[in-house]
Structure formats: C-alpha cells, structure tokens
Amino acid sequence: MLPESDSSRNFDGRFRRPLPAKGVPMYRKLFSPIKINKLEIRNRIVMPAFGLLFCGPDRRPSERLRNFYEARSRGGCGLIIVGGVGIDLVGSGVITPSIESDEFITDWEIFTDAIHRHGGKLFLQLFHAGRYQHSFLAKGMQSVSASAVASRYTKEEPRALSKDEIIEVEDKFAAAAARCKKAGVDGVEIIASAGYLICQFFSPLTNKREDEYGGSFENRMRFGLEVIAKVRAAVGKDYPVTMRLSGNEFMPGGNDSKEIIKIAQTFEAAGVDAFNITGGWHETKVPQLPAVVPRSAYTYLAAGIRRAVKVPVYASNRIVEPEQAEKILRDEAADLVCVGRAQIADPEWAKKAEQGKAEDIRPCVDCLQGCMDRLFSGKPVECLCNPMAGYEAERKINRVKKPKVVAVIGAGPAGLEATVTAAKRGHQVTLFDHAEDIGGQLSLVAAPPGREEFGRLIDYYRHQMNSHGITLKLGKEVTAQAIRRIRPNAIILATGSRQSRPPIPGIDLPHVVPAWDALLDKADIGREVVVLGGGAVGIETAIAIADRGTITGETLKFLLKHQAESPETLFELCTRGNRKVTILEMLPKIGGDIGHTNRWVFLKELELLGVGVVTGATVKQVTPEAVVYEQDGQQKVIAANTVVMALGARPNDEIEAELKSGGFQYVKIGDVKQPRKIIDAVHEGFLAASEI
Incomplete structure (x- = not known):
C-alpha cells in the first residue's frame, strides 16, 4: 500500500482547519441552499x-x-x-x-x-x-x-x-x-x-x-x-x-x-x-x-x-x-x-x-491541454485528467463478468490511468516500476513553480490504488521473469520515455545535467546556466531555475503590509533570482510544442524572470566554461558553469525485447509508443484498460 499524501495540510502548506465535530457537515456553507x-x-x-x-x-x-x-x-x-x-x-x-x-x-x-x-x-x-x-x-x-x-x-x-x-x-x-x-x-x-x-x-x-x-x-x-x-x-x-x-x-x-x-x-x-x-x-x-x-x-x-x-x-x-x-x-x-x-x-x-x-475527486490540474488549448484550436473540449469528459455516452467504466490478471509496467501517467481503470472494472492488477514511488513524468511536470497542481493527480492515483487493492511492485528493476510470476492474462507496457542525449562534443562533461534532474533538484546548478532546447521542458526548466532565490508570496505580503520596500524593489525581489539563465534553441521560435493558452504565459514568465533567449542557434560544442554555438553563419560563445539538456525524448523501451523473446503479448501506451503530451498518455491508459 502506498502512503497517502499528508491530508493534515492544504495545498499551500498551511494547516487545515480542524475537521468538524461528528454529525456536523464538513462543508456546511457549500451545501446550504x-x-x-x-x-x-x-x-x-x-x-x-x-x-x-x-x-x-x-x-x-x-x-x-x-x-x-x-x-x-x-x-x-x-x-x-x-x-x-x-x-x-x-x-x-x-x-x-x-x-x-x-x-x-x-x-x-x-x-x-x-x-x-x-x-x-x-x-x-x-x-x-x-x-x-x-x-x-x-x-x-x-x-x-x-x-x-x-x-x-x-x-x-x-x-x-x-x-x-x-x-x-x-x-x-x-x-x-x-x-x-x-x-x-x-x-x-x-x-x-x-x-x-x-x-x-x-x-x-x-x-x-x-x-x-x-x-x-x-x-x-x-x-x-x-x-x-x-x-x-x-x-x-x-x-x-x-x-x-x-x-x-x-x-x-x-x-x-x-x-x-x-x-x-x-x-x-x-x-x-x-x-x-x-x-x-x-x-x-x-x-x-x-x-x-x-x-x-x-x-x-x-x-x-x-x-x-x-x-x-x-x-x-x-x-x-x-x-x-x-x-x-x-x-x-x-x-x-x-x-x-x-x-x-x-x-x-x-x-x-x-x-x-474529497480524496476520490479526480482533480483538475489547470493544465488547459484538453479544454482551452483544444477550444482555441477549434476542437471539442476534452480533459487531461478525465478521459470520459465529453464522451459520457461512449466511455464508461463497466465492471467485467470475468476478471483477469493484469500487469501494468510503468507508473507514469499512462500506466497509472490504465492501472486504476482496470482495477475499477474488477480486474486483479499489479503495477511494476523501477522507481521507488509512482508518478513518472507527472512528478517532473509538477516541479516548476506554478505547476504544483499536477502533484494532486499523483495523490488521486495513490488514493485510488489504496482503495482498489492494487498490488505494487516498486523500486526494483522490472524483468520478464517478474512479470511471468504473476501469470498475467493481459500486459500493458507504459514505461514512458527518457531524455535524448545528442552527439555533441562535450555533452558528457560533469557540469552537463539532464533537465529532468534539474527540475527534481537532483543536480548542482551554478550561477551561469545555459539550457539547450526551447521546447516545453526547456522553458519550464529555465523558469524553475531562474525562479530560485526570488521571495515567497508570504514574504511579499509581509513586506507590503509593513511598507518595508518600494514597489520597484519588491518587483525586483519577485522576479530576480540568483542565477543568469539563457535558453539556446535551434528553431526560429521557442515553445512550439506548448498550447496556445499556456505559451504566452510561459514567454511572459521568461521575460519577467530575465531569462535570455537565443533562437536559430545550433550547438557545436560544450566546454568546461562555455557553450559554443552557431547563429546566422557565425560562431558564438556563451559562458556557462551549468549546461542543462532539454533536447527531446525517446521511448524507454528496453524491456520490450525481453518481453518479445519471452513470448508475451502486450499493448504499448503513452510515451513508450511515441513521446507526446500527458493528455495522450492518460487517454491511452483509459482506453487500453477499457478493452481488457
């Protein structure tokens, strides 16, 4: 069983008010006429x-x-x-x-x-x-x-x-x-x-x-x-x-x-x-x-x-x-x-x-991927967190008459949705992942400032797993032998993706770190940071790094109440951290893989935080002190004591060969099929589990 998130605290970390006395409605005002x-x-x-x-x-x-x-x-x-x-x-x-x-x-x-x-x-x-x-x-x-x-x-x-x-x-x-x-x-x-x-x-x-x-x-x-x-x-x-x-x-x-x-x-x-x-x-x-x-x-x-x-x-x-x-x-x-x-x-x-x-409420994480981004693209609304939204007649969680033993490999968004949906339908589900905890790339997405809401989706899946008797095999390398032990009738492969490491000279130097490690604070970050790649991951990583060292909302409120600093100083304290961050992007513009309703917000955040952006830049070499790139036919150099790689992802399909050689039948979902957006992973997880 997974440990539940700390329900004694609310989302911003402050303690919740005590629960009402027995017999008193929890949300008395909300449910009054x-x-x-x-x-x-x-x-x-x-x-x-x-x-x-x-x-x-x-x-x-x-x-x-x-x-x-x-x-x-x-x-x-x-x-x-x-x-x-x-x-x-x-x-x-x-x-x-x-x-x-x-x-x-x-x-x-x-x-x-x-x-x-x-x-x-x-x-x-x-x-x-x-x-x-x-x-x-x-x-x-x-x-x-x-x-x-x-x-x-x-x-x-x-x-x-x-x-x-x-x-x-x-x-x-x-x-x-x-x-x-x-x-x-x-x-x-x-x-x-x-x-x-x-x-x-x-x-x-x-x-x-x-x-x-x-x-x-x-x-x-x-x-x-x-x-x-x-x-x-x-x-x-x-x-x-x-x-x-x-x-x-x-x-x-x-x-x-x-x-x-x-x-x-x-x-x-x-x-x-x-x-x-x-x-x-x-x-x-x-x-x-x-x-x-x-x-x-x-x-x-x-x-x-x-x-x-x-x-x-x-x-x-x-x-x-x-x-x-x-x-x-x-x-x-x-x-x-x-x-x-x-x-x-x-x-x-x-x-x-x-x-x-309330723990059973499937949360909105305010991603806008399924609702506003689709709306502004002229497409009917869907929902990242709820694959049934807009498909109320077609997509339902129907109980099965003959439950099966199901193995799900991978505890990221696709695997989590597949696991929970299959269990709700009555199947006996075992979830495998080499990581110590569930979440996968949901944990990465939840790391930048302003994206913490994604953590609520992980908490939702955690609670559902505890409620539906799902067996968890976490923290160990997943092998075909481990899968064979449970004798599954169905296998869902949802091992996600891993970051690409292109063959750039110097890319293996010790101060070059994957964006995912930078987001999860698993890497030491210097004061002069260059982020390679201006897609969604690169932008969110740059924002996360640049934001470190800015004042908190509580500190801002305190300083405002006591008129301790001028408005200009407060603005600077809110928007200037302790690092110089620059994004290098090969394409003419950054954020091409970000939806309409979020892209302008991210670009504004980069501007407010003073993040430099260089487009049309082809990286030629990483040295111990700098990044060498080419722009408009000219070779240029930018100082860097930390280089962050955000150069795309590729399927994490290493176990697939072992499954094939073992004669297993399986279905692939999420990024192991093709790296895309989280909404695609969640919907594929639901649909795969619905077909078992």
Missing part, C-alpha cells in the same frame, strides 16, 4: 458557462452537450450555466448553441428536463461577442461593436452599430430570454464580461461613440441598461436575470475594479438578480486560467462587489477543491462559487464532497 430571485438552488456550487464545441452547424444543443451537463447535474451541481448561447449569428457564429428563434425552444425543453431530472437548476448565458467574433465563424459577416476599434484577439476591425441596430440587438436579448422561460429554463445570465459586446459599450477602451450611447458613464451604460430593462419586461419580475461581469478589465484604458463596482451597482438598480464575477478580457496580459494563477486569485473581485451590492455574488477562477470553496463562502467573500474546469475533471465533484469523499 440559496435563492436567486425566487428560485431556490440546492447548494452554492455553480458550473459556469464554458465553450465546449459540442454542437454541430445546426447550432442546436446536441445530445453530446446534453449528456455532458446531465452528468454534472447527476453529480450534485446546484446551478448549471450553459453558454454562450447565441442570440443571433453575427454575435455568436456557427460553433455555439443558439436560442435565436422559436425553432430552438423544443431542443432546450428536452435539455432542461435532463438537468431537472437530477435536481439541478439551469441558466442559459445569452451571448453576443461583438468585436470578438471572427468573421469566418459568422459566414463572412463583419463583426459589430460600440465603435470600430480593432481587436487584437481576432485581428479584425468591427463596424459600429447604428442606433437602429442597437435597438435590434436589445430586442434579440429580450426575445431570447423569453424563449428560455418558455422552454422551462430556470433563468438567464447576460454576459457583460471578457470584453464581449455589452462590455464593449461600457468600457471607454472600446466605446468611442459621440451619441447618447458613448462618452459619459451614463451614456456608456445605456446599452446594457436597456438590455436589462427589455429582458426584465420579457420575463417578468420573478424570473432570475443575472450577469457575468469582469471585476477588473485588466486593460490599459479600461475599467478598473473601482469603476466596475459602480457598474455593478448600476446594473443591480436596473434589476439584475445576481453577479458572476471573473476578471479580465481575452486580450488581457494578466493570466486568468493557467496553474500559475494562484487559487482563488480573483475572489477579491467578487468580494469587493459583494460588499457594494445586496444581491448574490459568485466567485470564479481557479476554485478547485471543496475546502477552498467552503472557505470562500465562510469568509463572506461570495455567496456562490463557480467550479468549472474542476467539474469537467470530475462530474461528481459536488456529490463526492457532500459525502465526505
């Missing part, structure tokens, strides 16, 4: 709107979309918000579900019944992207906005809406809300966040109008207020009308948190029943979603608005664990909590928390 307008919701857990790309070109709510959300209602979520749901084609394009005409009402009735069947409530988020709409997704139509201000997000310029068109859009919002009510949907959320249309009107950054819809605060608010007034008139006083709002636009020239509070108060007076608070726009240069964002980082925005209004307020962004959610509510920072990607990772997040089984 609440009303929005006159609608009672069974708990404070909200599944916020999320682009999933589960609908076809007919823009109807598909069976796949319905299955996905029904699983979350069955799993105990109190309020599910589906969106964005289009009110017209130019505002939402062909990839989002729609409620722009009466022909969609029946589809949403069926959808609503599926949510209600399990006790959940349903809101639709009424959506108009404005200048954030790509013309190619709107059948070539030019996007519209308050003014003709080009978008860095779409690289297109919208046209300004005429007054008549403004009234038409307002009427479309109202008509869509009326259809929601007719379909039995419990309420609506009007999106006025992320830089979408309503936001574009009340932000001075995008509203340059000189008529009654632009200029003064009152004029910039006019469009949004008229939308709310018409929606309220269409649905009546007792129907929930809520709003998604960015608590700070995080845009130079845009609305800051103080101005948004005034905006929220104005909308509350106009009849908004609740506010769902996030932060930023799509063009914002402040990270909002990746794991580098601290947990609950934007809860302060919800708390500020909650102090200024009397209606319920939801906190959003990086809320992943029940204890964290409970603390937000107990601290009076919000009335409800949005648990979005964490419920993609585990549709039974709410049910498991309520039953006191």
Whole structure:
C-alpha cells in the first residue's frame, strides 16, 4: 500500500482547519441552499458557462452537450450555466448553441428536463461577442461593436452599430430570454464580461461613440441598461436575470475594479438578480486560467462587489477543491462559487464532497491541454485528467463478468490511468516500476513553480490504488521473469520515455545535467546556466531555475503590509533570482510544442524572470566554461558553469525485447509508443484498460 499524501495540510502548506465535530457537515456553507430571485438552488456550487464545441452547424444543443451537463447535474451541481448561447449569428457564429428563434425552444425543453431530472437548476448565458467574433465563424459577416476599434484577439476591425441596430440587438436579448422561460429554463445570465459586446459599450477602451450611447458613464451604460430593462419586461419580475461581469478589465484604458463596482451597482438598480464575477478580457496580459494563477486569485473581485451590492455574488477562477470553496463562502467573500474546469475533471465533484469523499475527486490540474488549448484550436473540449469528459455516452467504466490478471509496467501517467481503470472494472492488477514511488513524468511536470497542481493527480492515483487493492511492485528493476510470476492474462507496457542525449562534443562533461534532474533538484546548478532546447521542458526548466532565490508570496505580503520596500524593489525581489539563465534553441521560435493558452504565459514568465533567449542557434560544442554555438553563419560563445539538456525524448523501451523473446503479448501506451503530451498518455491508459 502506498502512503497517502499528508491530508493534515492544504495545498499551500498551511494547516487545515480542524475537521468538524461528528454529525456536523464538513462543508456546511457549500451545501446550504440559496435563492436567486425566487428560485431556490440546492447548494452554492455553480458550473459556469464554458465553450465546449459540442454542437454541430445546426447550432442546436446536441445530445453530446446534453449528456455532458446531465452528468454534472447527476453529480450534485446546484446551478448549471450553459453558454454562450447565441442570440443571433453575427454575435455568436456557427460553433455555439443558439436560442435565436422559436425553432430552438423544443431542443432546450428536452435539455432542461435532463438537468431537472437530477435536481439541478439551469441558466442559459445569452451571448453576443461583438468585436470578438471572427468573421469566418459568422459566414463572412463583419463583426459589430460600440465603435470600430480593432481587436487584437481576432485581428479584425468591427463596424459600429447604428442606433437602429442597437435597438435590434436589445430586442434579440429580450426575445431570447423569453424563449428560455418558455422552454422551462430556470433563468438567464447576460454576459457583460471578457470584453464581449455589452462590455464593449461600457468600457471607454472600446466605446468611442459621440451619441447618447458613448462618452459619459451614463451614456456608456445605456446599452446594457436597456438590455436589462427589455429582458426584465420579457420575463417578468420573478424570473432570475443575472450577469457575468469582469471585476477588473485588466486593460490599459479600461475599467478598473473601482469603476466596475459602480457598474455593478448600476446594473443591480436596473434589476439584475445576481453577479458572476471573473476578471479580465481575452486580450488581457494578466493570466486568468493557467496553474500559475494562484487559487482563488480573483475572489477579491467578487468580494469587493459583494460588499457594494445586496444581491448574490459568485466567485470564479481557479476554485478547485471543496475546502477552498467552503472557505470562500465562510469568509463572506461570495455567496456562490463557480467550479468549472474542476467539474469537467470530475462530474461528481459536488456529490463526492457532500459525502465526505474529497480524496476520490479526480482533480483538475489547470493544465488547459484538453479544454482551452483544444477550444482555441477549434476542437471539442476534452480533459487531461478525465478521459470520459465529453464522451459520457461512449466511455464508461463497466465492471467485467470475468476478471483477469493484469500487469501494468510503468507508473507514469499512462500506466497509472490504465492501472486504476482496470482495477475499477474488477480486474486483479499489479503495477511494476523501477522507481521507488509512482508518478513518472507527472512528478517532473509538477516541479516548476506554478505547476504544483499536477502533484494532486499523483495523490488521486495513490488514493485510488489504496482503495482498489492494487498490488505494487516498486523500486526494483522490472524483468520478464517478474512479470511471468504473476501469470498475467493481459500486459500493458507504459514505461514512458527518457531524455535524448545528442552527439555533441562535450555533452558528457560533469557540469552537463539532464533537465529532468534539474527540475527534481537532483543536480548542482551554478550561477551561469545555459539550457539547450526551447521546447516545453526547456522553458519550464529555465523558469524553475531562474525562479530560485526570488521571495515567497508570504514574504511579499509581509513586506507590503509593513511598507518595508518600494514597489520597484519588491518587483525586483519577485522576479530576480540568483542565477543568469539563457535558453539556446535551434528553431526560429521557442515553445512550439506548448498550447496556445499556456505559451504566452510561459514567454511572459521568461521575460519577467530575465531569462535570455537565443533562437536559430545550433550547438557545436560544450566546454568546461562555455557553450559554443552557431547563429546566422557565425560562431558564438556563451559562458556557462551549468549546461542543462532539454533536447527531446525517446521511448524507454528496453524491456520490450525481453518481453518479445519471452513470448508475451502486450499493448504499448503513452510515451513508450511515441513521446507526446500527458493528455495522450492518460487517454491511452483509459482506453487500453477499457478493452481488457
């Protein structure tokens, strides 16, 4: 049996509050009911709107979309918000579900019944992207906005809406809300966040109008207020009308948190029943979603608005664990909590928390590989941690009638998922690995600053192994003889990959260390560091090394509270460690293997930490004091007393020949098949175990 992680501590190392007395619910506030307008919701857990790309070109709510959300209602979520749901084609394009005409009402009735069947409530988020709409997704139509201000997000310029068109859009919002009510949907959320249309009107950054819809605060608010007034008139006083709002636009020239509070108060007076608070726009240069964002980082925005209004307020962004959610509510920072990607990772997040089984929650590690990276690539959402997300009808853990003896070789992400899935299906599973503990490359990914969340996935697998009676053979070289001893009916080979060591002169010198050793702090690192390779591993290793020696968050808080240093000094202490780090990359740019939603964050982190980047550089030699490389036909030298290799990986398939010679039949999964991303390894592990 594996030792469980230390449950007496929470994620940031501070001791958790004592467990409640026997008979007292563990998350009493989280699972208390609440009303929005006159609608009672069974708990404070909200599944916020999320682009999933589960609908076809007919823009109807598909069976796949319905299955996905029904699983979350069955799993105990109190309020599910589906969106964005289009009110017209130019505002939402062909990839989002729609409620722009009466022909969609029946589809949403069926959808609503599926949510209600399990006790959940349903809101639709009424959506108009404005200048954030790509013309190619709107059948070539030019996007519209308050003014003709080009978008860095779409690289297109919208046209300004005429007054008549403004009234038409307002009427479309109202008509869509009326259809929601007719379909039995419990309420609506009007999106006025992320830089979408309503936001574009009340932000001075995008509203340059000189008529009654632009200029003064009152004029910039006019469009949004008229939308709310018409929606309220269409649905009546007792129907929930809520709003998604960015608590700070995080845009130079845009609305800051103080101005948004005034905006929220104005909308509350106009009849908004609740506010769902996030932060930023799509063009914002402040990270909002990746794991580098601290947990609950934007809860302060919800708390500020909650102090200024009397209606319920939801906190959003990086809320992943029940204890964290409970603390937000107990601290009076919000009335409800949005648990979005964490419920993609585990549709039974709410049910498991309520039953006191938080250790069984399949965690979200905020990697963005399966959700946001796929979304921005125009692909339906999946999940690194949950291979069943988006495949609720096709992929299930079905118990077998005749259990088999299964050997899994390799305790990395592919092997761990295969082991746990096979055991849950009823098989007798033995997991082999030469390492002393499980994790494999998950341990490497969890090492850089801001990536610690991956450690929670290891903890999840550890707990599942202890719960399902899996036999572990760790810390010994895996041989065919050891496999033969258990007489397996099925063998899964998941031995992962190992780092490549190219034939560069000097690459075997003692100060040249593998990136994996540097990440795990198994190597001595000097003050002048050159990282060979600008892919994901090289970048994350460079960040990890450059970050060492910067001050901690607790130290920063202490110095700020006591005004001990100037803001400039504090910034330097946060961004300058004790080493000079440079990346050498052969290609024209670095980070080509990193997804869209993480790449810019990593590049910004390199810049903030002062990491040098040299592209188009071919390494010719490593000497005891330097690295010699060629760039643009010229030979150059850079000083280095530590050289870190991050030059790719190759399959770790040494045992395969022994298995073949022993006559074993086996299936290969993960990096031993071909080095790729962790999401590929986890999904292959699930599918391989599902076929036994």
